[in-house]
Amino acid sequence: xxxxxxFALLFLSLSVMSALAxxxxxxxxIGLYGDLWRPEAVHEYWDPGAYHQPxxxxxxxxxxxxxxxxxxxxxPGIVKDWQASRHAAPSDGKKPVTCxxxxxxxxxxLRFPTPADCGTCxxxxxxxxQAERRYGFPxxxxxxxxxxxxxxxxxxxxxxxAACLQCHSVATKCDSCHTRHRFDPAEARRPxxxxxxxxGPPHPDDEAFFASAHGKRYLAEGKDWDWSKPLRKGNYxxxxxxxxxxxxxxxxxxxxxxxxxxxxxxxPLTSENQVKRKRWIAICMDCHKEGESTxxxxxxxxxRKWAWERLYKAEDLLxxxxxxxxxxxxxxxRPPYPIDWxxxxxxxxxxxxxxxxxxxxxxxxxxxxxxxxxxYFDNLRAYKGAAHSAQSLVDEGHKGMVEAFETLKAEAAALxxxxxxEHAGGKAFDPKPLWTTGAYTSLNAEQN
Amino acid sequence: MRLWAALAIVLxxxxxxxxxEVPPGPFTQAECVACHEQESPxxxxxxxxxxxxxxxxxxxxxTCHGDLHAGSSERARxxxxxxxxxxxxxxxxxxxxxxxxxxxxxTLEAPRWDWSEPLSSAGYxxxxxxxxxxxxxxxGAGTPEDMEAACIDCHSLxxxxxxxxxxxxxxxxxxxxxxxxxxxxxxxxxLDLAAREALGAKVARMEGETLGAxxxxxxxxxxxxxxxxxxxxxxxxxxxxxxAIMRALRRGGPGS
Numbered sequence: 001x002x003x004x005x006x007f008a009l010l011f012l013s014l015s016v017m018s019a020l021a022x023x024x025x026x027x028x029x030i031g032l033y034g035d036l037w038r039p040e041a042v043h044e045y046w047d048p049g050a051y052h053q054p055x056x057x058x059x060x061x062x063x064x065x066x067x068x069x070x071x072x073x074x075x076p077g078i079v080k081d082w083q084a085s086r087h088a089a090p091s092d093g094k095k096p097v098t099c100x101x102x103x104x105x106x107x108x109x110l111r112f113p114t115p116a117d118c119g120t121c122x123x124x125x126x127x128x129x130q131a132e133r134r135y136g137f138p139x140x141x142x143x144x145x146x147x148x149x150x151x152x153x154x155x156x157x158x159x160x161x162a163a164c165l166q167c168h169s170v171a172t173k174c175d176s177c178h179t180r181h182r183f184d185p186a187e188a189r190r191p192x193x194x195x196x197x198x199x200g201p202p203h204p205d206d207e208a209f210f211a212s213a214h215g216k217r218y219l220a221e222g223k224d225w226d227w228s229k230p231l232r233k234g235n236y237x238x239x240x241x242x243x244x245x246x247x248x249x250x251x252x253x254x255x256x257x258x259x260x261x262x263x264x265x266x267x268p269l270t271s272e273n274q275v276k277r278k279r280w281i282a283i284c285m286d287c288h289k290e291g292e293s294t295x296x297x298x299x300x301x302x303x304r305k306w307a308w309e310r311l312y313k314a315e316d317l318l319x320x321x322x323x324x325x326x327x328x329x330x331x332x333x334r335p336p337y338p339i340d341w342x343x344x345x346x347x348x349x350x351x352x353x354x355x356x357x358x359x360x361x362x363x364x365x366x367x368x369x370x371x372x373x374x375x376y377f378d379n380l381r382a383y384k385g386a387a388h389s390a391q392s393l394v395d396e397g398h399k400g401m402v403e404a405f406e407t408l409k410a411e412a413a414a415l416x417x418x419x420x421x422e423h424a425g426g427k428a429f430d431p432k433p434l435w436t437t438g439a440y441t442s443l444n445a446e447q448n
Numbered sequence: 449m450r451l452w453a454a455l456a457i458v459l460x461x462x463x464x465x466x467x468x469e470v471p472p473g474p475f476t477q478a479e480c481v482a483c484h485e486q487e488s489p490x491x492x493x494x495x496x497x498x499x500x501x502x503x504x505x506x507x508x509x510x511t512c513h514g515d516l517h518a519g520s521s522e523r524a525r526x527x528x529x530x531x532x533x534x535x536x537x538x539x540x541x542x543x544x545x546x547x548x549x550x551x552x553x554x555t556l557e558a559p560r561w562d563w564s565e566p567l568s569s570a571g572y573x574x575x576x577x578x579x580x581x582x583x584x585x586x587x588g589a590g591t592p593e594d595m596e597a598a599c600i601d602c603h604s605l606x607x608x609x610x611x612x613x614x615x616x617x618x619x620x621x622x623x624x625x626x627x628x629x630x631x632x633x634x635x636x637x638x639l640d641l642a643a644r645e646a647l648g649a650k651v652a653r654m655e656g657e658t659l660g661a662x663x664x665x666x667x668x669x670x671x672x673x674x675x676x677x678x679x680x681x682x683x684x685x686x687x688x689x690x691x692a693i694m695r696a697l698r699r700g701g702p703g704s
Contacts (some may be wrong), residue, residue: 042614045607055606077570077602159617163665163674179549182573192552199547200672206547223559328694362683366691369684418698429698434636434690438628440621 023051031148033339040158046165047144047172048112059108064098071099081181097121118174128251138261139254144171151337152359157447167197185249186227191218194241201377203261205241208388214238215388233286244283256280259300262383263375264353265308268301296389303386303394307379310401314371317412318351326412326419327365329431334363335441338448363435367411374404474515477508484509494588507533522563527554530577540657544664544673550574551668570601615666618674622662625682626655629689636693643696647689654685 023044029037030050044051062070072079082088087097102113111117119126132141147153147168153161170176176197177188187193191209198205209215217238229235231243245253256279258268267273277297284293321327327349336343337359349368350360361372382397384390422429435441475483484492500507512529513520523529527545535541545551553574565571568584575598581590583598592612599608633639633647658681665673 040614040617041610045610055604057606075570075600075602075604077573080570081573081602157617157621159614160621160679162614162618163671163679166669166671166674179553187553187556190556192555196547196549196552197671200676202676328698361680362687364687366687369687373684414695418695422698429694431694434632434694438632440624440628440686443624 023053027051029148029154031145033149033151033154036339037154037158040162042162043158043165045112046162046169049114049116049172052112054108054110056108061105062100062107063105064096064100067099078181085182085184087181087183112173114172115174125249125251132252132254135252135254135257138257139252140170141254142171143168150359151339151356152361154339155337155359155444155448156362157444170197189227189231189240189242190222191215191240191242198241201373202380204381204384204393205388208384208390208393209241211385211390211392212388214240215390239283239286244280247279247283259304259383259387262304262307262380263358265304265311268304300386303382306398307382307401310405311375311379314374314405314408315352317408318349318368318371321367321412321415322349322351324416324419326415327367328415328419328429329365329435333430333432334365334435335445338445363441367408367415370404370408370411374401374408378404470517473517475510475517476515477510480509480513491585491587494586498588500587525563525567525576525578526558527577534577540661540664540673540677541668544661544668544670545577547672548669551670568601618666618679619663622659622679622682625679625686626651626659629654629686632690632693636697639693639696643692647692647696650685650689650692654682654689658682658685 023039023041027039028034029039030047039051044053068079068082082099087101090096102117103110115126115129129141132139136142137146144165147161147164150164153164167176175183177193178184179187191206195206197203199207210219215238218240221237222240225236231246231249236243245256256276258266258273258276258280260266268277280297281290281293284296318327322331331343331347331349336347348355349364350357351368351371357368357372357375361369361376364372378397378400380397381400382394385393385395385397436445481492495501495509512524514523527542531537531539531542537543537546546555551574554572554576557573558576561572566585567579567582572579580595580598583590583594586594596605596608596612599611603611630651633644633651636647639647658678661673662678662682664670665675665678
């Protein structure tokens with residue numbers, strides 16, 4: 001009874017929170033499973049095109065001068081930022097881009113600019129980014145779809161997965177890289193502009209770059225370089241994130257994505273990937289010889305082969321345990337994904353990329369979680385190291401994988417011996433109560 | 449020309465007068481407090497009631513400002529003044545800030561900032577530790593309301609309140625995960641004392657380190673600390689604690 005009351009209170013407080021803000025009460029989720037979830041109030045700031053509702057506390061139409069006069073007192077930071085931007089004083093005789101241009105002049109109907117709004121002036125960049133969709137995941141253009149179409153995003157409380165949208169909003173607003181209201185290309189060219197999202201255990205791009213010879217030179221000298229220069233040959237002593245990944249300022253990061261974030265094995269020599277390899281080699285050749293560049297790319301193929309041999313062995317270990325019904329809790333003894341309705345009748349532990357283990361990092365047995373971390377953290381550390389010529393990260397990642405595999409083997413042996421004894425004794429331990437109830441797990445189950 | 453000369457004389461005079469008013473130092477803590485109780489009593493009383501003065505090893509005026517009067521504000525305002533005590537540059541407080549957009553802007557632009565700007569009215573393009581936690585020069589413990597005052601220098605009140613509410617909701621989720629782990633340990637029948645203590649220590653670490661990382665991520669707007677070091681890591685902690693309970697019970701059970 002007490003527990004039910006607590007959940008009711010939590011629900012109530014969460015719904016009051018959304019009522020206070022501007023999002024429509026009947027706002028629905030988006031994406032493949034959009035009819036199964038409702039957004040939190042804060043989602044409007046990460047996907048304004050889908051959810052933003054104008055603020056109606058101030059009404060009336062205003063000129064840009066009036067906007068600035070009032071906001072110098074109300075929110076001086078954004079006014080200072082805009083005044084220092086090229087929008088306020090374009091250098092090439094164009095008309096200034098004022099508050100009204102992007103937000104409209106009716107305060108009761110103000111809008112948050114979407115990439116399409118930015119694209120009315122920055123058509124090339126917007127067009128390039130939209131065209132990136134053709135390369136599939138992973139990409140900036142498809143990042144929001146990637147987030148909301150993930151099963152764990154649909155399953156988990158929306159207050160929790162609001163965290164995901166902050167990075168995945170790179171698809172839905174341009175200020176992830178060009179922060180408002182300066183929108184400075186020079187800022188977006190610096191490697192730090194990327195690290196808010198490209199850091200942390202599964203994608204330590206920041207660590208990898210800064211540990212490389214390129215990154216070390218950037219750290220030592222980068223502050224003195226002229227960042228107003230375009231990302232072209234000869235303009236910078238070493239490449240940075242944007243120099244390679246957004247070559248010539250072309251707003252596409254996926255046009256050279258061969259290894260697809262390192263989450264699955266790919267054939268790096270397909271005809272499509274041959275085109276992408278040529279693109280990479282052309283960039284390296286701004287400074288390096290063709291032979292060297294080709295060899296580095298092949299070295300990376302070898303590193304990936306090494307990693308996938310080990311990952312597949314680990315997956316085999318897990319599949320054997322699953323086949324022998326030794327995973328504890330087994331698939332039927334833990335909360336199912338609510339969107340997979342057949343799970344109730346045919347529970348199935350997900351192992352590996354193609355079975356959807358990327359979403360199965362909670363509500364699973366320890367050995368599955370251990371493998372998830374080997375795959376997502378150690379493997380990707382090595383991958384990012386190899387991609388950015390940071391051997392130290394490759395070594396750390398590989399060492400982590402070797403150790404993780406030993407742990408998996410020991411865990412598998414323990415599961416086997418315990419499981420066989422219990423089966424022989426005819427009295428198996430029932431893990432279900434432990435894994436299907438609890439403050440968080442029960443809330444999650446009730447919400448779905 | 450004559451006007452410039454006159455202006456120069458006035459400036460020199462004002463400069464000398466100001467210098468006369470406050471000797472350069474060095475000052476002891478007692479001297480700082482004695483003078484500032486007259487000059488800026490709010491600062492002194494806020495400091496006295498705040499966490500810095502009440503710490504086991506109190507953080508004094510001189511800890512952050514140094515003991516010379518000239519440049520004392522400029523020394524205390526940059527983030528470097530805070531990090532030595534607050535977990536160092538690699539701790540989760542610093543990293544959650546540095547990987548946020550605020551921190552990124554500070555990393556790129558702080559070398560060019562004028563640290564004599566007051567900690568108000570968006571004197572800096574991005575907030576620093578002191579800008580939010582000591583907004584308008586407040587020397588007490590920064591409450592969430594104080595933070596709100598700092599945020600609205602750049603963001604709308606609606607954005608700020610919605611973001612704060614979202615952070616409270618996300619932190620509540622994190623707390624539920626810790627509670628689930630704790631209740632699982634407490635509710636497990638048949639654990640011996642040693643196992644119970646070891647599991648209790650795991651729950652304490654989950655609450656201190658992982659929930660702490662989530663809180664830092666939410667407070668400092670770091671997606672990585674909210675997710676990979678926060679929520680997703682709490683999921684991992686919960687799995688490992690439940691697995692350890694299960695292992696202990698299975699070993700102690702009929703099959704052992």
